[in-house]
Amino acid sequence: AQSVTQLGSHVSVSEGALVLLRCNYSSSVPPYLFWYVQYPNQGLQLLLKYTTGATLVKGINGFEAEFKKSETSFHLTKPSAHMSDAAEYFCAVRNGRNYGQNFVFGPGTRLSVLP
């Protein structure tokens, strides 16, 4: 069975600083990995995903994530935070071999960006 942990339920960074949101997963088979963002009073929006191939994945709004199999991690980064990045971020995992497998979501990390 898959599981996802996100270290830090709340992360604060200054505007212009590096954003690092951590995600570790547990999966007995190669995973598909996803990051979603949720702005206040909205649904979840896909930021980026890893399925196969290149382990560094670029997404929207300047975010990227790197799949590290040895560390079972898929941390999300952005070089320079913007005020508009303040939101809740969810990491999700899916069994990469099972076509119909459902997603398992992490508990989320709330990102605050300070002026």
Added chain:
Amino acid sequence: ETGVTQTPRHLVMGMTNKKSLKCEQHLGHNAMYWYKQSAKKPLELMFVYSLEERVENNSVPSRFSPECPNSSHLFLHLHTLQPEDSALYLCASSQDQGQTQYFGPGTRLLVL
């Protein structure tokens, strides 16, 4: 993202009321999902429909009743809810079950 719409956006109901949440997707997908999002808890998958057939029901109380009349529409019928059912209910769709999911804006439900 306007591919998945949900109505109403906000709903207040008493414990004896009956109401329905509606979800519509305009993406041509064939799988649809209901999730419950409560404060400080991970997203809870409630129901999955694939090709209009329910394929998963994650031990959800019978006071929640889903309906999928066609591949574009998904309903969640609510009756005799409890205050702990207050949450944000999210609908999602995907091309096939397990593929990338696209979410609606959610319905914020308050049960008094």
